[in-house]
Amino acid sequence: MKLPGHDAIARQADEHLVTGRVKLPKRVVERPLWQVAKRLLMALLVLVGTAFIVYFDREGYGDNSDDSVDLLDAFYYATVTLSTTGYGDITPVSDGARLINILVVTPLRVVFLIILVGTTLEVLTERTREEWRLNRWRSNLRDHTVVVGFGTKGRSAIQTVCATGLKKDQVVIVDPSGKVIEAATAEGFVGVIGDATRSDVLLRAEVQKARQIIIATQRDDTAVLVALTARQLNRAAKIVAAVREEENAPLLRQSGADSVITSASAAGRLLGLSVLSPSAGMVMEDLIQQGTGLDIVERPVIKAEVGLGARETGDLVVSVVRGHRVLGYDDPAIGKLQSTDRLITIVRASPRSASAPDTRQLPRE
Known part of the structure; x- marks a missing residue:
């Protein structure tokens, strides 16, 4: 049997995203733009509130330029005060204005800085937090299930296994398509983007610690290469694979698969049974x-x-x-x-x- 699809699949993986990248299930979070907009709105509200506090108590402030504080001066003072610039041209001179600065304006300055610095720190620490989640996931992962290919066959197989109580965090999906992995992570599975015939991709899926491996690729030649690579990395795991053509089943078993399902012939047998006995075909479909x-x-x-x-x-x-x-x-x-x-x-x-x-x-x- 020829194996022409290996290079093509590798190129396909590179076109979507970095090969071998692990994607954990996404947490339900707000969109980044909305997060930034919300924090800017909060900072603006703090600024406006501070400006009006100063304006209402404007008699207690002194301006070096004209000895009076209007609304523009109040906003100017709030801006330079909250940003800790403090030019000193507008200052509180009365005891009441100074008391308000101590009890109100200073806490607002702290809140303003927390909002701005918090946004910056969140952006800077996002990658670190994701790396920490990934390392924790790797250290806790044991006896999991690796599914290579998340098409119709792969989805049906994992739905059947999960129906018996297997948790989604114990399933790792490997597929060369970034869009497919996005769909898998949206459903709560961990995804690895890349060509599963490559050992480095399977190692990112922690296949060496897996209990069972389901191979549901679109091509028989790819399934053979995946089985060879997976068996080399994990001698004890149970490997179940699907092939289209029955003549390729023996080769897949020789490559390390414990069980091989011939999808084309199985569908053909069901069709033939339904023709001979529609009732028997209905029972088989029910099973x-x-x-x-x-x-x-x-x-x-x-x-x-x-x-x-x-x-x-x-x-x-x-x-x-x-x-x-x-x-x-x-x-x-x-x-x-x-x-x-x-x-x-x-x-x-x-x-x-x-x-x-x-x-x-x-x-x-």
């Missing part, structure tokens, strides 16, 4: 749809089921997972259920079954 009708789940054997046969449980058991083997419900090797077995069952979808403890939703094809 594929998350959270509606019927769902297929994997759960542990409960204490009351130990020693029973697979058909003697209260649920509709389709397979038994014993060790690394998946046995059909009618396989004689099952015998009696053991406490270490896990059951793959079909259940009626409900909010309770989707979030129940010790229940894991199976990835959908």
Whole structure:
């Protein structure tokens, strides 16, 4: 199989944003322009308030130029006073004016400086704060899920996994498109912009500490390269990948994928089944749809089921997972259920079954 898409994807990543850049979910904050406008308005209100305080007590002030203080002089005095310039040409001369300067004008000067300096410090410290958030995220991230590709397949896969209780802060999306990562962070996921076939990009997603990796790229050749790179960085993670063509599935398994889903052939089989039996096709589609009708789940054997046969449980058991083997419900090797077995069952979808403890939703094809 040819691998022509590697360079093109790398160029695409560079066109959007810096490759490998990590983007944390955005906090709900005001727009920067509105923040600046609001602070300028606050500073202006403080200035106007100070000017009117001086003007109403103008008899207590002296002006070196004409011995009188009008409204313009009041604004001039408020400006040079709040900015701590203080030329000294207009000064409080009465005891009342000086007392007002001590109790009112000086606190207003402090407020004015806090507003201006606070705006400057916020701009200067924004990058530091973001770096601190990023470092804290890296130090706390363990056993997370990395999703390569946030298209239709990637979104559906992560929705299915998150429906079982996986938190969004335990999911990292990797995609070469900046717009896609913007959409992912808007939904609460952490995003990494870049080509996932490059090890430095996957390392920024902390793939070496991931528990599971979902590869849902648009091209089969890209999926193979991603699987090779991910397996090299993490020998223990479970890698599940999707391919379009069934002939590429063996190559993807050789590249390190534990499970390979052939999207084109799966859709074709569903189409054929719907033609032969519309009812059977409807049931299969119901199983594929998350959270509606019927769902297929994997759960542990409960204490009351130990020693029973697979058909003697209260649920509709389709397979038994014993060790690394998946046995059909009618396989004689099952015998009696053991406490270490896990059951793959079909259940009626409900909010309770989707979030129940010790229940894991199976990835959908």
